[in-house]
Amino acid sequence: MSIQWFPGHMTSARKKAAETMERIDLVIEVCDARLPEASSNPMIRELRLARQRPCLKVLNKADVADPEITAQWLAHYDAQAGVKAVALSAKKPADVARIPALCRALAPHRNDGTKPLRMMIMGIPNVGKSTLMNALLKRRVAAVGDEPAVTKSQQSLDLGNNMTLTDTPGMMWPKIEFDADGYMLAASHAIGRNAVIEEEVAAHLGDMLLARYGELLSRRYGIDVAGMDGVALVEAIAKRRGCRIKGGGLDLEKSSLILLTDYRTGVLGRISLESPASRAAMLAAHAAARAALLSSAGDE
Template identity: 70%
Template sequence: MSIQWYPGHMTSARKKAAETLAMADVVVEVLDARLPAASSNPMIHELRAFRQRPCLKLLNKADVADPVATKAWLDFYSQQPGVKAVAISCKKASDVARIPSLAQQLAPHRNDAVKPLRLMIMGIPNVGKSTLMNALVKKKVAAVGDMPAVTKSQQRIDVSSRLTLYDTPGMLWPKIEHPLDGMMLAASHAVGVNAYHELEVGTWLAGFLLEQYPELLKGRYGLTTEGMDAVGVIEAVAKKRGCILKGRGGELDLEKASQLLLTDYRTGTLGRISLETPQLREDRLKQTFEPPVSNAIDKD
């Protein structure tokens, strides 16, 4: 699935970000710990590379990600020059409190009131940037919502005489080329719902969970997953949760079942899940992706 979801404000946001980056010392890139590479906008790398700015990568939502996969990503990023990575939850005050000092290590020359540390907070939609901003400033300065692209304009906040923050809107790139990246971003609610079919994404997620986390499916829905395929998982969830189309003779509502599965993943109700690891991503990029095909997901 090739995602094309690029609201108009993102074009102006990119231009403004490029201008502001000239004044920033460190890029703080907020990623979704469940899909760090897929949730990293390549334009952010291009902008900071042009300005030669170091990057603090925050693997947010680490509390709902697979800790083994997160450790692999931290090891992966630790090998990149000018990059420091840390796993956090923006909802934990103790995690957020560490961020200024971690960023300071990347710009040791900006350490007093004469030369305050200037951080530029960047990332794609719905990865937790607004929650992070509010926690850093210790008051509500950014709108928070469970929908992509809540923040639409850039703002500067002087936290203290030693720390300045630049908050930027969540920015995707114009076209997400790799289909699996599109699936992961859609599953994680980083793009608007009008850009994808929930049944297609839910079916992909079901197949991934069958392969990587079958025990979590069993634990959440009481399924017997042996011999089951992805569409079978969606059908089983529909039966377990009573997803029936009204006036259709007991026909299963697979769309609703997909929504339930996606919500359980997004909220962490299913358990701690990561959709990619460095090795899995490397393997996927070598493959040709075919979306799940079944009469059960034919919308016509």
């Protein structure tokens, strides 16, 4: 299954963001620390590079991500020109309090006090962008929900200390190129439920977790995961938790939701779905497959 999700309001949101980019000094891009690249909208990078705007890359939900892998991502992004990365939880005021100083360091030309530092906060749906903005402003100005695409319009606000912040709707991009990204985004609830089959998403998530975090699964569900694949894991959870449909069959929809919810809420433990190394390997495999396909087509 190829997962795609691009609600209509996101087209106008992209156009508005491009217009606003002309008037701001830097971009605060919020990503999910468990899947930083999969949750990074390539359109945001294109827009800010076109205007040569620096970027503070906020890896949110770091409290539920694998700390070793998060450290690798921070080094990966800090090596990029015009980018500074920070890992935090938008629910922790002390973490959020670090952001203004990091932004000022990225835009030193605004440190003379003559003009406000103008920032724009961007990100895909449900990565915690609104939570972060509310924490920065120390008041509720953006709607927060556990469903993606809660924010649907821009608003500009005074952050104090000669700083302004423009909030933007969560933006997906028209086509998710890699199937693995679609599954990671769906598992992390960045894609609306109407675009996915949750049993398939849970099975794919199960495969990823079994490859790296089998011990956490065994501890949470009290099952031996040796030799299992994602489908078998969802079935085992159904048996263990008594998920049955009328007639006695396994309720795989219910057990899929159990696995997805436990991952999303951090109940399973600190988990990352991708690392810089796994990302590079995926891209290399994709490039090799594409090259082989083109070579085969040329031979015909």
